[in-house]
Structure formats: structure tokens, C-alpha cells
Amino acid sequence: MGHGWGFALSKDLQRLNEKWHTLPRHIQEVILMLARVRKIPRTRTKADTWPQKPRETPEWLLTAITILKDSKGYITDREIAKRVGVSPSTLSRNEAYGKAKRTYLQPYQTIGRSGL
Numbered sequence: 001m002g003h004g005w006g007f008a009l010s011k012d013l014q015r016l017n018e019k020w021h022t023l024p025r026h027i028q029e030v031i032l033m034l035a036r037v038r039k040i041p042r043t044r045t046k047a048d049t050w051p052q053k054p055r056e057t058p059e060w061l062l063t064a065i066t067i068l069k070d071s072k073g074y075i076t077d078r079e080i081a082k083r084v085g086v087s088p089s090t091l092s093r094n095e096a097y098g099k100a101k102r103t104y105l106q107p108y109q110t111i112g113r114s115g116l
Contacts, residue, residue, distance in 0.1 A: 057096070060084040064091060065100045073105045 020028065032038040064084045067075060081091040091097055 058086075058094070060086050061094065061096060064097055068097075068101055069104050077101075 016031075023031075029038065033040050064080050064086075067080050067083060071080075077091055078088045081088040084091075
């Protein structure tokens with residue numbers, strides 16, 4: 001049962017070989033990609049997609065930025081997220097929060113590095 005390849009196929013592989021021509025084309029493609037016979041197509045990136053509509057500012061954002069500013073970096077993002085009622089990942093992925101954090105904490109990071 002080597003099918004002329006010089007080695008024996010497992011039963012699953014034999015069954016797949018027998019039914020290959022009856023499988024839908026997209027299933028054949030997936031099997032070939034999973035077996036690394038074909039390359040997996042590149043996924044769409046943010047640059048490939050249409051521009052998104054501007055999102056509304058989340059209700060918690062102003063409070064989070066105020067806490068960040070007032071704490072001067074002494075309160076962790078996790079604690080700020082807990083105080084405003086969102087998950088830490090939601091807080092850290094928010095672009096406006098990230099910009100505010102870099103802006104508010106930059107002077108403190110500079111002072112800390114110079115030893116003043």
C-alpha cells in the first residue's frame with residue numbers, strides 16, 4: 001500500500017488521499033497550508049483597511065488622565081484601570097491615554113535618569 005512512494009502511509013493519510021478529489025477547493029487549500037506545502041496568505045494590516053471613523057472619547061478617559069497627571073507616575077496603570085472601572089489592557093491600548101502618559105511622565109523620567 002505504499003502507492004509507489006517507497007513508504008507506507010498512515011490510515012488517515014490514505015483516507016485523505018482517496019477522498020482528496022471530493023473535498024471542496026477551500027478545504028484542500030487549508031490542508032495544504034496546514035501541512036506547510038503552500039504559504040499562508042498575508043493577513044490584512046491596519047494600512048490595508050479603510051480609515052476608521054473617529055471614535056467617541058470613552059467616559060473613563062478624562063478620569064484616568066487626571067489620576068495619571070495627579071499621581072506623577074506613582075500609581076500603576078493597573079491601579080488606574082481599577083479605579084476607573086476598565087481592564088488594564090483597555091487602558092494601555094487607548095491611544096489618547098498613551099500619549100498623555102508619555103507627555104506627563106517624560107519630565108519625571110528625565111529627572112530620574114540624571115539623578116536630580
